[in-house]
Amino acid sequence: MGGWIMLNLVTHYQQWLAQKIPADVLSPLRSDAMEAFAATGFPTHKTENWRYLRLTGLREQAFEVMPPSYLDEAVLAPLLLADCYHIVCLNGFLMPKYSQLPHGVTLNNLRSQLTDPAIQALIHQSDLSSSLVALNTALFQEGLVIDVKDKLDKPIQCLFLTDDLGAHCTSQQRHVLRLNVDAAAIIIAEHISLTEQVFFTNSVWHIELAERANGTYYQLLTDNAKAIHIDHCLLNQQARSVYHAYGFLNGGALVRTDLQQAFLGEHASCTVKALTLASGQQQVDQHVLVRHCVPQCESKQCFKGLSTNQARLILNAKVIVDQQAQKTAAQQQLQHLLLSPKAEIYSKPELEIYANDVKCAHGATIGQLSDAALFYLKSRGIDDARAVLINAFMQELLDLLKWPDLKARISSLFSVDA
Amino acid sequence: MLTIKDLHAAVDNKAILQGLNLTIHPGEVHAIMGPNGSGKSTLGNVLAGRDGYDISGTVTYQHQDLLSLAPEVRAQAGLFLAFQYPIEIPGVSNIYLLKAALNAKRKAQGLPEVDAMDFLNSVKEKIKAVDLDQDFLYRSVNEGFSGGEKKRNELLQMLILEPSMIILDETDSGLDIDALKVVADGVNSLRSPERSFMVITHYQRLLDYIVPDFVHVLANGKIVASGGKELALKLEAQGYGWLDNA
């Protein structure tokens, strides 16, 4: 039965490719990608790297192509952060009318750039052995190409909205973010549902940092409780570039994020910090792979995850230090709080070191709230001791949100019923 | 103030308190002494409402059935335990805890939240009294504090909350001579006809500074001897051995 459904869905997406995706320069790659996807279908518990994620929700329903829609300014206004530039996408389609950027940035629709050899080269980096990347490669239509040439004075808020027309549909998005030599930008990528219904977003990002570029990328996933969200990011860093990835994951029924990073030039640094709250029946799966291919780079990871109710939280954070990557400094810290007896956490820090002159450290904890600390607070008259401790656990990462209205919005989503 | 009758407490079928009786009137200072493991901290914990004990007996605090109250309600009603081993709470700043604790008490009394400026001024005054640097206000509660700093921090909380029934569990242990004076001055500054103290200590020297009205010896989960301040001197000179023969 399951097999039949899967085959049927694969046929469903194959038909899409044949009928709905116009032929373009990528057609040969797309048909390879579709073949790769058809060979495996969606990952199962037998697929390495996907074993703890139950993708039943994805395997048992057919999603249609997400259509463009109309956005009411009154709906948008409260979502826009003050003192930011904006890019707004609705159902995966760029809304140029609402996008506002400074001179140092160019924004293009990916479709108009497919003949650009540099873009083609990026897209050919897609790892087709991952069936969701393969599916995206076969089917993606829309996407952003953001090129930053200067040091920007304000962050760019990228809003990804999905409305009722997107219900029971999928949007396969492909985005490119490039920071030129010496450029600097803060991107706040925020996913917000304007519908209560299920939808399936499968996006792939290519992020390229040229020499001495400085990028900060906030990923705020706050989709509705039924949403399925899969996000792959391929990040390449040239010499002396600096990258900060800050993730805040909360919301969605099934969330999977992959960050695949590589240091390609020396003296670069990459910091990944993420706060994840899995609640209800949610499954949230984060995979991070940082690869030190060259000497003298520095990577830092700090994850804080909370799982409550019957939720399942999965984290795999891996650092590979290649043999030639001497003088590498790598740090990993994974901290988890298990807040209810039925909640689950699968956490795995991995350091694979092939060089000998390196400074690497990692630590992982899964714990519960300390009874001693709870009693101490209560003995001082504190009524909501549980909430105080949970907030204390999260605070360090919530403090990364430097914009008061954004911090308030995200903090409220991260409140746990005490 | 506090009336304890036939109090028993056990953990995993291990009896710790075994029929303890004690009455403390308003304004009195009671010292509790006794060998290691006799149940002194357990008494403090049970009174403050720590769970995990099988308890029987009655405790009346200001005409209320203390044992039926949640620990935070006991605290809001003016009961305060200075811990023998204060707990570190990473991520919660000292000043936050002080303010939240004070406001919780005020709320229970039907008072409005404390004015932020008044509060800050009073905290700065009181932190001087316990001889801690102001930086401690902005550090996480007890995190990385030395043993003595933790004890001073307990005193700071006491000075700010101005509780009615104060239990000090070996607040003098691990303190240098100067710090002992600080503890004693802190306690003495709060002594009043409406406020009572239970001072758990191993050392007579604290009682030179905080002069008790009564001294009790707790052994095997019971009060086995009670007397005036001379009893502490006798214990200091003779230890607890003579009590076995008594």
Ligand SMILES: Nc1ncnc2c1ncn2[C@@H]1O[C@H](COP(=O)(O)OP(=O)(O)OP(=O)(O)O)[C@@H](O)[C@H]1O
């Ligand atoms: N949670 C517990 N589980 C098991 N045993 C306990 C527990 N709490 C206390 N005890 C035991 O009960 C006895 C009394 O402990 P308590 O801490 O009250 O002693 P104390 O009089 O405060 O000693 P000290 O002078 O060393 O501080 C000890 O034997 C201790 O090991």
Ligand SMILES: [Mg+2]
């Ligand atoms: Mg003790």
